[in-house]
Amino acid sequence: MxxxxxxxxxxxxxxxxxxxxxxxxxxxxxxxxxxxGQRPPMMVIACSDSRVDPATVFHAAPGEMFVLRHIAALVPPCEKDGRHHSAAAAIEFAITQLEVEHVLVFGHGGCGGIAASLSGCFDHREEGEGGFVHHWVETIRPERDRLEETMPDASEEERQLALELGSIKLSLARLREFPGVGDREARGVLHLHGAHFDIRSGTLRMLVDGDEEFQTIAVDEVEKV
Ligand SMILES: [Zn+2]
Structure with a gap:
């Protein structure tokens, strides 16, 4: 060969x-x-980043996670325009066909997609030269603009973490706009969560089932389990 x-x-x-x-x-x-056939109890929406495979971080076995990965783990707005929406198709299939009990939006530290949104490095680029990435990360522009207003003096590092966490919250809000999600959540058969994984320290921040703020799960707590 x-x-x-x-x-x-x-x-x-x-x-x-x-x-x-x-x-x-x-x-x-x-x-x-x-x-x-598969009957995964959980969908994970994760970043394509090679360092943050959710099956590895959560030590998942085959058949446990239905995984959607793309840049920055974003949930785009629900657009019913008959066009090609891979994220919407995966979300729809997980919710209505697999009937998963949990959806986890899984962001991470040092996310290049989030950094691209903050720096605007792909703004005004043609598709094929960064334009696709630009259009994709534009979906979190409302959150980026909100942070620019509320923390104008923040360092680059602080803005990066704030947008990484803020985009997870925005994605959870957008998930609730997809058909069937809000209804299932209200009936208690679907639970939406967020998580943020810090690659350098291994720390996980969790936003569990309607929590307003992230809780940090310390590494030594995890090790006791
Ligand atoms: Zn990323």
Whole structure:
């Protein structure tokens, strides 16, 4: 087999390791999931960032999480315009077909998409040269503008964290605009949460089921569990 390079070979080596170890260890689980289909209790909306795989951070097993990943873990506005909306399709499928019990919006520290919104580095770019990213992160512009007004003297680091957390809250509010979400939440069969993972410290901030403010989960508390 041709080997396009070390990084590609890394994929093949990883697959071999997966088949030999993880797949073998969970063979029964995979067989059951194949015959019964998936029934994940949770949807996670996460960033595409290579450092923050939700299945790794939450130590999830196959079949446990229905995951949507894209830049900055944003929930865009619900737009019923007949166009191609991959995020809306995934949310609709999770809510109405899989009937997940929980949706978690999972942001993270040092998010490049959030930084792009703050810096405006892709503003006025053509699609293919940053324009797609610009249009995407424009969906959190209301939150960015609100922060610019409420914390004008904040440092770059403070603004970055504030927008990372604020965009999670905005995404949760937007989730409630999708058909069926508010109704299911009111009936207590669906719960919406936010989380923010700090890559450097491993710290997790959680916004649980209607909480107004994030609670930090200390690492030593996690280790006691
Ligand atoms: Zn990110």
């Amino acid at each position: 041709n080997k396009p390079g070390d990084h590609f070979q890394r994929l093949m080596d990883g697959y071999e390791m997966f088949r030999a170890v993880e797949y073998e260890r969970q063979r029964e689980r995979y067989a059951r999931l194949a015959s019964e």
